Amino acid sequence: xxxxxxxxxxxxxxxxxxxxxxVRNDCLRNGIMISKEISKDFGYDLYLSSRKYTVQVSKKLxxxxxxxxxxxxxxxxxxxxxxxxxxxxxxxxxxxxx
Numbered sequence: 001x002x003x004x005x006x007x008x009x010x011x012x013x014x015x016x017x018x019x020x021x022x023v024r025n026d027c028l029r030n031g032i033m034i035s036k037e038i039s040k041d042f043g044y045d046l047y048l049s050s051r052k053y054t055v056q057v058s059k060k061l062x063x064x065x066x067x068x069x070x071x072x073x074x075x076x077x078x079x080x081x082x083x084x085x086x087x088x089x090x091x092x093x094x095x096x097x098x
Contacts, residue, residue: 006035006047008054009090012061013043016095019065020044026057051089058091067095 012019023046027034036047048054058069070092077086 004035005033006049007051007088008048009088010046010048010054010058011043011090011092012046013092013094014097015039015041015043019061019093019095022061022064023057026060027053054089054091058093061093061095065095067093069093 010023012023024034026032027048030053032053033049034046035049036045038045038047048057055071061067062069071089072092073087073089075085076088078084079086
């Protein structure tokens with residue numbers, strides 16, 4: 001995999017450092033690469049190397065911190081060998097407002 005490779009985007013809203021550190025540590029433990037980290041005024045966008053892991057970590061976030069999850073997918077390409085459609089997923093994690 002090259003440095004910019006990603007299969008999924010995890011969006012964390014609103015901006016909370018504790019949630020970002022939770023995801024970073026979990027990625028390190030599971031050997032998942034964070035290709036890109038974008039910090040915005042309203043949250044973080046993390047580009048992760050595994051779709052399956054992104055769904056798993058988002059469910060861990062909901063269990064640990066509460067909040068809501070929204071899943072969406074976008075068509076990325078078509079596999080030349082099998083003609084299957086390849087999708088990238090975006091998971092929006094919205095933490096509870098205190």
